Amino acid sequence: MQQKEKIVLFEIMVDRYGINAQEDQAIEEMAELIKAIIKYRKDKSDENGFDLIDEIADVKILIEQLELMHKIPSLVEERINFKLERQKKRMFPDLQ
Numbered sequence: 001m002q003q004k005e006k007i008v009l010f011e012i013m014v015d016r017y018g019i020n021a022q023e024d025q026a027i028e029e030m031a032e033l034i035k036a037i038i039k040y041r042k043d044k045s046d047e048n049g050f051d052l053i054d055e056i057a058d059v060k061i062l063i064e065q066l067e068l069m070h071k072i073p074s075l076v077e078e079r080i081n082f083k084l085e086r087q088k089k090r091m092f093p094d095l096q
């Protein structure tokens with residue numbers, strides 16, 4: 001799905017369900033991802049691998065919705081870049 005279509009769909013979902021419901025859904029999906037990670041760590045079956053992929057997808061969808069609902073995608077992107085650059089400096093201090 002193209003980004004523009006995704007944004008329209010997210011806006012419709014927020015209009016229909018409300019911000020609080022979408023935030024509750026995000027919390028629920030993150031908890032499901034935690035469980036899927038733990039389950040896959042214990043048993044790397046195809047089924048658990050599929051569940052892990054599924055839960056990662058759910059969380060990524062909700063994270064994107066959270067960013068759009070709060071109108072902060074570019075601020076989040078800035079923080080991601082800042083944190084990755086900081087981590088790079090920690091791991092490779094000689095590269096400065």
Ligand SMILES: [Mg+2]
Pocket residue numbers: 029032054055058
């Ligand atoms: Mg889920």
